[in-house]
Amino acid sequence: MIVAIVVIAGLAALFGLALGFAAVRFRTEGDPVVDRIDELLPQTQCGQCSFAGCRPYAEAIAAGEADINRCPPGGEATIRALADLLERDPKPLDPDSGEAKPRTVAVIDEPACIGCTLCIQACPVDAILGAGKQMHTVIAGECTGCELCVAPCPVDCITMVAEPVTVRTWKWPNPLEAAQAAEQE
Amino acid sequence: MSRVRLWRFHGGLKLDSRTTRPAAEPIGTVPLPSRLVLPLVQHVGQPAEPVVAAGARVLKGQPIARPSGYIGAKVHASSSGTVVGIEDHPVPHPSGLSAPCIVIETDGRDEPWAGYEPLTAFGELGANALRARVRAAGVVGLGGAAFPTAVKLGAGSGMKLLILNGAECEPYICCDEVLLRERAGEVVTGAQILMQALEIARCCVAIEDDKPTARRALEAALAAAGETRIEVVSVPAIYPEGGERQLIKVLTGEEVPARGLPPDIGYLCQNVGTAAAVARAVVRGEPLLSRIVTVTGDGVARPRNLEVRLGTPVAALIKACGGYTERAAHLLMGGAMMGFPLADDSVPVVKGTNCIVVASRDEIRPRAPARPCIRCGECAEVCPAQLLPQQLYWHARSGELDRLDRQHLFDCIECGCCDVACPSHLPLTQYFRYAKTELWARDRDRERSDLARERFEARRDRIEAEQETRRRRLEEKTRAAELARGDENARKAMIEAALERVQARRDRPKGDGQGPDR
Numbered sequence: 001m002i003v004a005i006v007v008i009a010g011l012a013a014l015f016g017l018a019l020g021f022a023a024v025r026f027r028t029e030g031d032p033v034v035d036r037i038d039e040l041l042p043q044t045q046c047g048q049c050s051f052a053g054c055r056p057y058a059e060a061i062a063a064g065e066a067d068i069n070r071c072p073p074g075g076e077a078t079i080r081a082l083a084d085l086l087e088r089d090p091k092p093l094d095p096d097s098g099e100a101k102p103r104t105v106a107v108i109d110e111p112a113c114i115g116c117t118l119c120i121q122a123c124p125v126d127a128i129l130g131a132g133k134q135m136h137t138v139i140a141g142e143c144t145g146c147e148l149c150v151a152p153c154p155v156d157c158i159t160m161v162a163e164p165v166t167v168r169t170w171k172w173p174n175p176l177e178a179a180q181a182a183e184q185e
Numbered sequence: 186m187s188r189v190r191l192w193r194f195h196g197g198l199k200l201d202s203r204t205t206r207p208a209a210e211p212i213g214t215v216p217l218p219s220r221l222v223l224p225l226v227q228h229v230g231q232p233a234e235p236v237v238a239a240g241a242r243v244l245k246g247q248p249i250a251r252p253s254g255y256i257g258a259k260v261h262a263s264s265s266g267t268v269v270g271i272e273d274h275p276v277p278h279p280s281g282l283s284a285p286c287i288v289i290e291t292d293g294r295d296e297p298w299a300g301y302e303p304l305t306a307f308g309e310l311g312a313n314a315l316r317a318r319v320r321a322a323g324v325v326g327l328g329g330a331a332f333p334t335a336v337k338l339g340a341g342s343g344m345k346l347l348i349l350n351g352a353e354c355e356p357y358i359c360c361d362e363v364l365l366r367e368r369a370g371e372v373v374t375g376a377q378i379l380m381q382a383l384e385i386a387r388c389c390v391a392i393e394d395d396k397p398t399a400r401r402a403l404e405a406a407l408a409a410a411g412e413t414r415i416e417v418v419s420v421p422a423i424y425p426e427g428g429e430r431q432l433i434k435v436l437t438g439e440e441v442p443a444r445g446l447p448p449d450i451g452y453l454c455q456n457v458g459t460a461a462a463v464a465r466a467v468v469r470g471e472p473l474l475s476r477i478v479t480v481t482g483d484g485v486a487r488p489r490n491l492e493v494r495l496g497t498p499v500a501a502l503i504k505a506c507g508g509y510t511e512r513a514a515h516l517l518m519g520g521a522m523m524g525f526p527l528a529d530d531s532v533p534v535v536k537g538t539n540c541i542v543v544a545s546r547d548e549i550r551p552r553a554p555a556r557p558c559i560r561c562g563e564c565a566e567v568c569p570a571q572l573l574p575q576q577l578y579w580h581a582r583s584g585e586l587d588r589l590d591r592q593h594l595f596d597c598i599e600c601g602c603c604d605v606a607c608p609s610h611l612p613l614t615q616y617f618r619y620a621k622t623e624l625w626a627r628d629r630d631r632e633r634s635d636l637a638r639e640r641f642e643a644r645r646d647r648i649e650a651e652q653e654t655r656r657r658r659l660e661e662k663t664r665a666a667e668l669a670r671g672d673e674n675a676r677k678a679m680i681e682a683a684l685e686r687v688q689a690r691r692d693r694p695k696g697d698g699q700g701p702d703r
Contacts, residue, residue: 043634045641053641125640144637167226169629170280171622175615176582179555 034062040081044073045124046146048098053124061086069093073145075100104145104160106138112157119149119158192438194431196567197423198602202395203521204359207481210489212363215505220269221289221496222533223249223260224276228325229332230256235287241268244298246472248323249287258333258536259323261472262289263494265296277499277518277532279525286533289496301470307378312342315382315467322466323473323536328361328427328456329519331537334463337455340448342384348447349376349390351399351457352432354424355520358540360477361457363490365392365399368461369406375460376415378467383453388415390457391432393422424522425600429454431569443596458539478534480506484513484543493534499541500530512545521549522601556609564603564613570596574603574613581616586627589620597621 037058044054049070051057060066061082068082069091076093083090093100108119108128115133120126127143130136138149138158150158163169225232233250243249243262250260266289273283301321304310320335328350349372353361365372376388392400403417420426420435430441433452441447447454455463458477465471474494481488486507493502499516503509517524518532520540564574572593580588594617603613669675 038638041634042630043637043641045637053645054638055641124644125637126644127640142636142640144633165280165282167276167278167280167282167284169626170278170282171626172279172615172618174619174623175612 031059031062034058036085037061037082040074040078040085041071042074042078042144044144044146046073046144046148047124048072050097067091067094070097072098072100073103102162104147104162105140105143106145106147106149106158107140107161108136108138109157109159110135110137112155114155116154118152118154122148122152124148190438191418191420192435194423194426194434194569195571196569196602197425197431198567198605199422200354200356200424200522202359202422203356204362204479204481207479207488207490208359208362210487212367212477213489213491213505215491215493215497215501217264217291217293217295217494218497218501219291220498221263221266221291221494222274222286222498223263223289223496224274224284224286224533224535225250225260226276226284227260227331227495227535227537228258229330230254230258230336232285233257233260235271237268237287239268239270242266243268243289244296246298246300246474248321248472249289252320252333256333256336258325258335259321259472260287261323261474262298263474263496264289264291265294266291275528275532277527277535277538281528301466301472303470304467307381307467310381312338312382312384315378318467319382319463322462322471324459324462324466325473325536326456327458327462327476327536327539329523329537329539331535334455334459337453338379338382340383340446340453343451344383344385344448344453345387345451346437346453347376347380347383347385347388348429348432348436348452348454349379349388349457349460350427350429350432350454351390351392351396351403352420352422352427354393354422354426355522355540356424357481357542358479358520359481360479360490360539362396362399364458364461364477365396366402369399369402370409371461371464372403372457373406373410373412373415374468375457375462375464377410377412378463379455379460380414385453386414389436390415390417391420391426391436392417393426394419395422424602425569425598428569428598428600430598443593473536476534476536476538478502478538479540480543481540482513482515482543483545483548484510484515486510493538495536496533498531498533499527502534502541503530503543509543510545512547513543514546515542515544515549517542517544517549523599552612553610555611558609558611561608563606563608567602567606569600569602570598572597574617577620578611578613578616581620586620586624590624594620594624 038055041054041058049057051060057066061068068088069079071078072093080090113135115130115135117132119136120128120130124146125142125144127139128136128149129139147160231254234253235250237243237249244265245262247262248259249262252258268287269290270288271285274286276284304318307315316335316338319338324334325331326334351361351365353359380388390403400417400419407415418436425431426435429447433447434440439450441450462473475492477490478493479490480502485503489506491502491505516527516530518527518538518541519525521542524542558575558578560575568574577589577592577594597617599614599618601614607613669679
């Protein structure tokens with residue numbers, strides 16, 4: 001009886017020490033779960049999820065403070081990927097966050113721009129170029145389509161336009177959709 | 186030395202070649218069209234950059250666009266005339282979309298540009314000089330893929346064998362067959378140049394066994410040139426033998442690894458048409474201005490092969506073949522298996538255009554309605570890439586695109602054998618094409634989101650640093666004010682210093698040293 005207690009207690013102490021050592025020795029910087037969630041988010045930085053960017057949203061998801069269905073730019077694909085990663089059930093997009101829509105790019109009507117720099121301050125990825133009382137322009141390749149620059153503009157010279165499909169970005173249609181459409185007719 | 190042993194690649198189909206009518210005719214010509222439309226992307230790689238502006242007069246053979254990256258190709262004016270615009274124009278692509286093109290209004294004089302210096306004594310030139318010429322001439326693979334030839338020649342020396350691909354296995358296409366029949370000498374010269382450029386000692390030309398005249402012509406040209414390093418090999422006509430991986434397997438028994446390229450195992454494959462273009466570029470100093478195109482099908486009056494200037498609209502080719510017949514129903518670019526439908530005949534012929542098919546309703550019948558997959562495995566039997574099409578199909582259908590990469594979707598050459606074999610008439614190749622473009626789009630999205638993350642984090646760090654500096658400056662000021670309290674002299678000194686700063690700012694000339702507002 002005594003021997004058993006001693007052996008078990010000894011083993012417990014040994015494992016405790018080993019685990020304690022590992023926790024100190026193999027400590028990881030940052031939270032890998034947050035990184036992996038952030039990896040799946042579209043990085044639009046639009047804030048429609050009510051957080052100040054994709055990374056803060058990823059942190060909130062990891063902490064269990066936010067649900068996985070609040071990213072309209074990512075849409076269903078992102079929700080599914082997050083559900084897979086976190087082993088939860090996918091759910092439809094939260095209508096409070098907004099609607100999923102195709103990617104757009106901000107375009108400044110340059111003659112109308114008064115050079116107020118408000119859009120530059122609003123842009124989360126520094127994709128607008130310009131200076132005070134100088135015309136501003138959007139670096140299209142770096143714009144994420146977050147629409148955050150549209151509201152601050154005092155002269156309403158920013159519009160969101162759909163990205164044109166080119167020979168390089170064109171996709172073959174999904175034959176399944178074509179088949180389903182044919183069936184419905 | 187004669188090769189006895191040939192291997193067999195996995196799968197494939199025996200197809201009716203349907204080339205009897207066009208192959209019987211000599212190579213024809215197309216009258217100079219009034220407008221030439223030359224797309225900036227006629228090759229694999231980065232789009233070319235125009236080096237002429239609208240309104241410029243150009244001569245036949247003059248370079249009008251230069252490559253913008255390592256993988257790229259020059260574009261040359263295929264006749265003399267005036268550049269009327271650099272604008273979007275429908276291009277031959279399955280999407281039917283427009284892309285930037287240089288449009289030339291021809292003057293009918295075909296005035297030649299000074300051209301490149303002919304290098305007739307190519308036997309004395311080094312690999313670099315030959316490669317540079319091939320690059321200057323804008324030569325790309327003419328078998329259909331349009332990969333820049335000079336880049337392929339950069340694979341280095343020390344390879345075992347140069348393979349010239351004359352195995353046109355796809356139904357309807359016979360441009361290589363007539364090229365070998367009529368211009369075998371050019372192909373032989375091209376082969377010699379390629380061997381010189383790659384420092385390869387051996388070459389073999391693969392021709393399908395149902396093309397005896399092409400083979401005889403080539404053998405005669407080899408005998409005339411006294412060339413013994415080049416060997417002609419008859420290969421059995423099985424589709425898709427003209428695929429580079431399949432041909433290498435047939436000739437050598439070796440397999441090119443997945444995600445690898447033929448040079449990895451010591452082989453280099455070039456189309457026979459490319460060899461002829463290389464010969465012209467080196468020996469005559471001619472850039473790639475034209476190519477041979479098969480125009481065929483029941484929908485044209487006189488199916489034949491034509492020597493076509495690049496940029497000529499497809500409509501002009503049809504006219505040169507006697508126009509459409511009343512049976513014309515489908516217009517395809519490429520062969521019956523891998524070609525794609527064209528929305529109309531205004532699109533231009535580009536470097537990769539090997540065939541135009543105008544098919545009747547009997548030649549291309551509508552697909553029977555698809556039925557569920559019965560897991561029979563016929564598709565895997567015929568797949569020349571040794572994939573499992575039914576498995577790929579299930580994943581593509583259920584949207585599990587991540588799994589497709591693991592099933593080697595990108596080894597699929599879209600030959601269409603599985604479509605033909607499938608007893609349920611499933612459009613398998615369609616699913617694979619869809620999945621490939623979808624996966625590429627995801628890769629592009631990922632690249633963009635990585636860029637956005639980087640920029641977002643850089644901005645956040647910058648703002649935090651700015652706030653930190655501001656806070657620290659404020660703190661210092663407060664501390665200085667605290668210290669100065671009660672000490673009349675220090676207080677006075679502080680006020681003096683502040684006044685001096687203001688004065689200095691006033692004295693500074695206006696507009697100098699002003700930074701951006703924020």
